[in-house]
Amino acid sequence: MVSYLVRRLLGMIPTLLIVVVIVFLFVHMLPGDPARLVAGQDADQQTINLIRKDLGLDLPLYKQFLRYCTDLVQGDLGKSLRTKRPVTLEIAERFNPTLWLTISSMLWSVVIGMGIGVCSAVWRNKWPDRLGMTLAVSGISFPAFALGMMLMQIFSVKLGWLPTVGADSWKHFILPSITLGAAVAAVMARFTRASFVEVIQEDFVRTARAKGLSESIVIAKHTLRNALIPVVTMMGLQFGFLLGGSIVVETVFNWPGLGRLLVDAVNQRDYPVIQGLVLLFSFEFILINLLVDVLYGAINPSIRYK
Amino acid sequence: MTKSDRVRTPWAEFARKFKKQHLAMIAAAFVVFLIGCAVFAPWLVPFDAEDYFDYDALNAPPSLTHLFGVDALGRDIFSRVLMGARISLAAGLLSVAIGAVIGTFMGLMAGYYQGWWDRVTMRISDVLLAFPGMLLAIGVVAILGSSMVNVIVAVAVFSVPAFARLVRGNTLSLKQMTYVEAVKSLGAPDSTVIFRHILPGTISSIVVYGTMRIGTSIITAASLSFLGMGARPPTPEWGAMLNEARSDMVVAPHVAIFPALAIFLTVLAFNLLGDGLRDALDPKIDRK
Numbered sequence: 001m002v003s004y005l006v007r008r009l010l011g012m013i014p015t016l017l018i019v020v021v022i023v024f025l026f027v028h029m030l031p032g033d034p035a036r037l038v039a040g041q042d043a044d045q046q047t048i049n050l051i052r053k054d055l056g057l058d059l060p061l062y063k064q065f066l067r068y069c070t071d072l073v074q075g076d077l078g079k080s081l082r083t084k085r086p087v088t089l090e091i092a093e094r095f096n097p098t099l100w101l102t103i104s105s106m107l108w109s110v111v112i113g114m115g116i117g118v119c120s121a122v123w124r125n126k127w128p129d130r131l132g133m134t135l136a137v138s139g140i141s142f143p144a145f146a147l148g149m150m151l152m153q154i155f156s157v158k159l160g161w162l163p164t165v166g167a168d169s170w171k172h173f174i175l176p177s178i179t180l181g182a183a184v185a186a187v188m189a190r191f192t193r194a195s196f197v198e199v200i201q202e203d204f205v206r207t208a209r210a211k212g213l214s215e216s217i218v219i220a221k222h223t224l225r226n227a228l229i230p231v232v233t234m235m236g237l238q239f240g241f242l243l244g245g246s247i248v249v250e251t252v253f254n255w256p257g258l259g260r261l262l263v264d265a266v267n268q269r270d271y272p273v274i275q276g277l278v279l280l281f282s283f284e285f286i287l288i289n290l291l292v293d294v295l296y297g298a299i300n301p302s303i304r305y306k
Numbered sequence: 307m308t309k310s311d312r313v314r315t316p317w318a319e320f321a322r323k324f325k326k327q328h329l330a331m332i333a334a335a336f337v338v339f340l341i342g343c344a345v346f347a348p349w350l351v352p353f354d355a356e357d358y359f360d361y362d363a364l365n366a367p368p369s370l371t372h373l374f375g376v377d378a379l380g381r382d383i384f385s386r387v388l389m390g391a392r393i394s395l396a397a398g399l400l401s402v403a404i405g406a407v408i409g410t411f412m413g414l415m416a417g418y419y420q421g422w423w424d425r426v427t428m429r430i431s432d433v434l435l436a437f438p439g440m441l442l443a444i445g446v447v448a449i450l451g452s453s454m455v456n457v458i459v460a461v462a463v464f465s466v467p468a469f470a471r472l473v474r475g476n477t478l479s480l481k482q483m484t485y486v487e488a489v490k491s492l493g494a495p496d497s498t499v500i501f502r503h504i505l506p507g508t509i510s511s512i513v514v515y516g517t518m519r520i521g522t523s524i525i526t527a528a529s530l531s532f533l534g535m536g537a538r539p540p541t542p543e544w545g546a547m548l549n550e551a552r553s554d555m556v557v558a559p560h561v562a563i564f565p566a567l568a569i570f571l572t573v574l575a576f577n578l579l580g581d582g583l584r585d586a587l588d589p590k591i592d593r594k
Contacts, residue, residue: 017433020316022433029449140518141574144524145532146548146566153555187518194514213493230511233475237435237468239523244440248529262441263533266448274448281441289435296475 019282078272087276098257109181117192138188148179148252166252180249184238191234199227236292330582336575344391351385356540374564386542398524401458405465413470419478431467439464447535455537461523485517517580521573584593
């Protein structure tokens with residue numbers, strides 16, 4: 001297990017490197033001259049040349065890449081074109097609101113989603129199943145931005161119970177968190193149920209029942225663990241969805257987080273900020289995937305990592 | 307020949323089980339209806355979706371002339387929603403089809419052979435999965451510019467590793483099943499083992515996930531347009547329409563409601579259809 005973990009950690013290095021290369025090349029894939037982009041529309045040729053030299057864009061590509069890597073290791077992601085402040089600072093300011101929004105959404109959606117999934121599977125084809133699956137299928141079918149607009153219209157504008165935009169108190173978290181987590185909860189519920197229903201028909205479950213174990217022990221000890229294997233994979237995949245979803249939800253609720261920073265950066269072609277954010281999101285996501293793989297092995301020892 | 311003498315082919319078996327599920331049948335009918343609408347939309351719309359403006363009826367509620375009402379610029383919402391079906395359906399179906407075929411093949415190979423091929427595939431998957439779908443799509447849009455074609459390509463690319471991972475996981479556990487061992491000991495070639503015996507075992511999860519993906523792909527495409535990065539106004543894309551409706555939500559909620567309903571019902575239909583397919587395809591599930 002430990003050696004597997006170490007091997008996977010080392011195995012992350014090439015992945016990270018490829019991500020860094022792609023993010024580095026991003027600037028060069030942009031249509032038009034990056035130096036002109038930095039200089040702005042009205043700059044003359046001389047200014048553009050100066051900026052090109054200043055950014056090192058006149059160097060050969062591999063030297064530019066080395067320079068980019070050296071800066072990266074030192075925690076320098078360049079300066080925002082819009083605010084002229086370091087990208088790391090821009091990101092640091094926006095990091096916490098997004099982190100807490102993501103975590104709160106993930107927590108409630110996994111707990112509720114799995115709960116609904118297990119209940120639906122246990123009472124299969126009875127009313128808890130029907131209700132749970134109706135909720136779940138509606139949840140994945142409703143786009144987050146529409147849900148956000150609707151919730152805001154009802155609870156903030158019409159009823160006035162909750163604040164509309166911003167991230168100042170715990171009350172501000174409720175609507176964005178529900179909006180962001182709804183789809184994940186729905187997917188988790190459906191997937192948990194599907195997995196559970198399959199496992200509950202296995203022979204070892206019948207054996208467990210046959211030897212007289214109580215139904216709750218059969219569910220909790222024999223079924224749950226086996227049913228969780230695909231669910232854990234799905235959870236990892238859902239985290240990426242959550243990171244992506246936060247981009248939309250933050251725009252709807254004017255949330256001062258990374259998602260909105262990215263949307264603004266794309267609209268204003270602020271490429272150093274885009275680069276920094278893509279790098280950060282990717283790094284987070286690689287770490288989460290690693291955790292999922294480790295969990296996968298911990299839950300199911302029958303899958304051997306040779 | 308009596309009825310019971312007939313050979314029960316897997317296809318007949320599937321059709322028999324699928325027909326029992328009324329909700330899925332309704333969803334299937336609705337999907338067919340949607341595809342019909344999308345194909346014939348240009349001949350069905352009462353008004354031009356982009357170039358017709360009724361300045362006397364700005365933000366007018368639904369009426370007999372304008373079934374879904376009129377938006378803030380005086381355009382007929384019914385015509386726009388109908389034309390929007392073409393864009394959303396194309397985005398969802400194309401991107402998932404491309405992703406599923408490539409991803410399944412990669413996952414089967416990786417799970418079955420393991421070794422270096424597995425490591426290479428999973429590394430590529432890791433890299434692709436290192437970019438959450440929306441992020442990748444936004445990156446592509448930032449480079450190539452906003453267009454629906456770019457969005458479809460980005461969503462398809464993102465689907466590949468998700469399918470690959472899922473199928474690989476299934477293959478890993480199916481490989482250890484006794485029936486696979488039995489087939490192998492009979493001397494069946496790898497291709498037979500993989501495609502005749504392991505692939506059918508993973509179909510149900512591919513279908514379940516694939517259907518979820520058609521839904522999420524439609525939503526992702528709409529989200530990008532909502533953010534102003536996919537289809538551009540005046541294109542009648544559902545997400546873009548919702549974005550335009552935001553500013554008038556208080557006075558004219560119907561401008562937002564109809565495109566939102568269109569997305570919801572379309573995605574819902576695909577999801578219900580997928581559920582039905584799943585129950586009909588999975589040999590382990592037998593509803594009695």
